[in-house]
Amino acid sequence: MVRQCARILALVLIVPTGALAFYHKVDESPADSASAGDGIRVSGTEYQFSTGEMVVRAGEEVTITFTNAGRNSHNLAIPELDVTTKTIKSGKTATLTFTPETPGTYKFICSVPGHARSGMHGKLIVK
Numbered sequence: 001m002v003r004q005c006a007r008i009l010a011l012v013l014i015v016p017t018g019a020l021a022f023y024h025k026v027d028e029s030p031a032d033s034a035s036a037g038d039g040i041r042v043s044g045t046e047y048q049f050s051t052g053e054m055v056v057r058a059g060e061e062v063t064i065t066f067t068n069a070g071r072n073s074h075n076l077a078i079p080e081l082d083v084t085t086k087t088i089k090s091g092k093t094a095t096l097t098f099t100p101e102t103p104g105t106y107k108f109i110c111s112v113p114g115h116a117r118s119g120m121h122g123k124l125i126v127k
């Protein structure tokens, strides 16, 4: 268990907010699905993510760059895959890198109490 936690922590890196320029493009089309490639950028506000659907391939490493564009602290978690960013403050960015092994549809959420229920959730589709 400790070992697993350490592994997850190692995967979560805080990157400088220099990445802010990128996510505005994603913000303009919240209904679109994001797909892997160079990685997925998603932002979160009260109380929604900039994309409701992410599509990735099984067996391929995926990097999700999550930016908190809201006022409160948020995170991006995929409970079924046991991966989550740290809970980050307004304006901060965190990166999540993992390799989904099994095709399926997984929920991603903000795990701060009440936030998923208020709208911070979406689908990660692993093909």
Ligand SMILES: [Cu+2]
Pocket (backbone or CB within 6 Å): 073, 074, 075, 110, 111, 112, 115, 120
């Ligand atoms: Cu949140």
